Amino acid sequence: MNRSELVGEIRKKESFLCVGLDTDFDKIPAFLKKLDDPVFEFNKRIIDATKEYCVAYKPNIAFYEVLGSKGWESLKKTIDYIPDNILTIADAKRGDIGNTANMYSKTFFELYNFDAVTVSPYMGLDTLVPFIAFKNKWTIVLGVTSNPGSKDFQFISNDGQAVYQKVMSDTAKLYGSSNTMFVVGATRGEEIAHARKCAPGHFFLVPGVGKQGGDLKTVVQHGFIQDCGLLVNSSRGIIYAGSDENFDDKAGEAARLLRDEMAGLLRDHNF
Amino acid sequence: MNRSELVGEIRKKESFLCVGLDTDFDKIPAFLKKLDDPVFEFNKRIIDATKEYCVAYKPNIAFYEVLGSKGWESLKKTIDYIPDNILTIADAKRGDIGNTANMYSKTFFELYNFDAVTVSPYMGLDTLVPFIAFKNKWTIVLGVTSNPGSKDFQFISNDGQAVYQKVMSDTAKLYGSSNTMFVVGATRGEEIAHARKCAPGHFFLVPGVGKQGGDLKTVVQHGFIQDCGLLVNSSRGIIYAGSDENFDDKAGEAARLLRDEMAGLLRDHNF
Numbered sequence: 001m002n003r004s005e006l007v008g009e010i011r012k013k014e015s016f017l018c019v020g021l022d023t024d025f026d027k028i029p030a031f032l033k034k035l036d037d038p039v040f041e042f043n044k045r046i047i048d049a050t051k052e053y054c055v056a057y058k059p060n061i062a063f064y065e066v067l068g069s070k071g072w073e074s075l076k077k078t079i080d081y082i083p084d085n086i087l088t089i090a091d092a093k094r095g096d097i098g099n100t101a102n103m104y105s106k107t108f109f110e111l112y113n114f115d116a117v118t119v120s121p122y123m124g125l126d127t128l129v130p131f132i133a134f135k136n137k138w139t140i141v142l143g144v145t146s147n148p149g150s151k152d153f154q155f156i157s158n159d160g161q162a163v164y165q166k167v168m169s170d171t172a173k174l175y176g177s178s179n180t181m182f183v184v185g186a187t188r189g190e191e192i193a194h195a196r197k198c199a200p201g202h203f204f205l206v207p208g209v210g211k212q213g214g215d216l217k218t219v220v221q222h223g224f225i226q227d228c229g230l231l232v233n234s235s236r237g238i239i240y241a242g243s244d245e246n247f248d249d250k251a252g253e254a255a256r257l258l259r260d261e262m263a264g265l266l267r268d269h270n271f
Numbered sequence: 272m273n274r275s276e277l278v279g280e281i282r283k284k285e286s287f288l289c290v291g292l293d294t295d296f297d298k299i300p301a302f303l304k305k306l307d308d309p310v311f312e313f314n315k316r317i318i319d320a321t322k323e324y325c326v327a328y329k330p331n332i333a334f335y336e337v338l339g340s341k342g343w344e345s346l347k348k349t350i351d352y353i354p355d356n357i358l359t360i361a362d363a364k365r366g367d368i369g370n371t372a373n374m375y376s377k378t379f380f381e382l383y384n385f386d387a388v389t390v391s392p393y394m395g396l397d398t399l400v401p402f403i404a405f406k407n408k409w410t411i412v413l414g415v416t417s418n419p420g421s422k423d424f425q426f427i428s429n430d431g432q433a434v435y436q437k438v439m440s441d442t443a444k445l446y447g448s449s450n451t452m453f454v455v456g457a458t459r460g461e462e463i464a465h466a467r468k469c470a471p472g473h474f475f476l477v478p479g480v481g482k483q484g485g486d487l488k489t490v491v492q493h494g495f496i497q498d499c500g501l502l503v504n505s506s507r508g509i510i511y512a513g514s515d516e517n518f519d520d521k522a523g524e525a526a527r528l529l530r531d532e533m534a535g536l537l538r539d540h541n542f
Binding site for chain 2: 065098099125149154
């Protein structure tokens with residue numbers, strides 16, 4: 001899915017919502033656990049209930065990996081089930097040298113056919129190349145995160161420029177906004193504004209709304225650009241909105257509420 | 272495997288060699304491809320041929336992930352096959368916030384029963400906690416790497432202290448040398464010396480000897496401590512030393528040569 005197609009979906013749905021499929025086997029409603037593939041059955045119902053309100057799904061790979069081979073099968077079925085007009089993001093945060101990065105890019109872009117994958121920049125710009133080399137795929141580079149420890153290394157400053165700012169500026173200069181995005185933590189408006197200066201034309205994937213405490217209005221205020229330039233993720237606030245047989249209705253309701261809030265904000269920005 | 276057991280193995284074998292199981296399906300000798308699980312059969316023969324000369328095996332997870340569910344099964348069989356007196360390291364370079372890191376730690380320490388896992392520090396010290404919380408397991412934190420792009424962000428300097436030095440110093444202060452190690456790239460003696468100053472008592476996993484161009488003598492000169500404190504990895508130089516039916520003999524020979532060099536260096540240091 002290219003940028004204009006993604007922006008087209010945002011316009012059509014009046015939403016820049018990404019639903020995080022952090023599907024924890026222990027939190028799946030009991031009645032689904034009797035089925036053959038509870039993780040897929042859970043995701044399928046979540047997708048059916050929310051696909052009208054979101055433009056992206058982001059499975060968190062850790063939650064599938066921990067289930068072994070069966071988890072990877074559930075992941076594959078989930079990706080195959082997601083409609084083609086919705087962006088699929090592997091939240092994998094991989095990062096390694098050339099031939100290893102090459103394997104990781106093949107895993108997510110070819111084997112599982114994701115549209116996008118998150119990667120960690122610690123090892124340097126050359127480690128991003130195998131991902132970015134894929135045509136019609138998105139590489140989403142960790143910029144600034146919202147966890148307490150994000151201050152430890154991302155904010156080390158040289159001549160007034162923090163590490164995360166250099167990561168974003170250098171990556172944005174090398175790699176165009178048509179196939180690269182950044183992860184930008186949502187809890188601090190100031191950081192979103194700084195991040196936006198480093199990468200004025202790139203999409204941001206903002207993971208902090210919901211349980212991580214970000215505020216949608218702040219994100220839009222500091223991160224919005226002409227063609228939106230934002231994907232805002234919510235995981236637990238949507239997929240665990242309910243816990244019994246009508247969990248999917250509750251998830252749909254939670255997604256619809258966020259979409260409605262997004263639609264209002266998009267209108268405020270004459271989008 | 273705890274530190275004194277690991278050091279005991281190093282003494283016994285006169286070796287601090289780690290064999291990297293970066294098993295690329297395309298490079299497996301043709302005669303093995305007729306078997307049911309060529310990746311495991313390849314690893315099994317490599318392990319049989321090299322186990323006398325090494326103290327650790329390090330499967331590179333990317334090479335298994337790219338094969339889907341079958342790859343994870345080959346990985347599991349490989350780990351189960353490695354003798355208990357040899358350290359098993361998952362080269363995974365994972366790094367994510369609390370509940371996600373928790374899943375990754377369970378994957379490698381519980382499901383696959385690795386002794387150690389490599390992790391990326393970009394997101395901060397708190398993201399290491401779920402790994403370090405595991406009893407009798409090792410967390411190996413990326414310090415400085417040897418790829419060309421390592422300069423991009425690891426060497427950003429604040430008051431004369433590079434990012435990688437802060438990563439290592441801060442981690443070493445918080446987390447003891449009995450269950451934490453660092454990845455230290457091998458191509459530059461100066462960096463190994465700097466890294467050693469940041470973490471004087473921790474083991475280093477040095478991945479750069481062999482195809483990545485590191486020199487064993489330089490590594491020992493700058494990194495050796497009283498109980499050795501080094502694991503030096505070689506992957507391609509060993510596992511692809513041969514390419515036909517006697518590939519395992521060639522691998523054993525390559526491992527033995529490195530062990531012999533290591534034994535000489537250990538004696539030079541009165542170990």
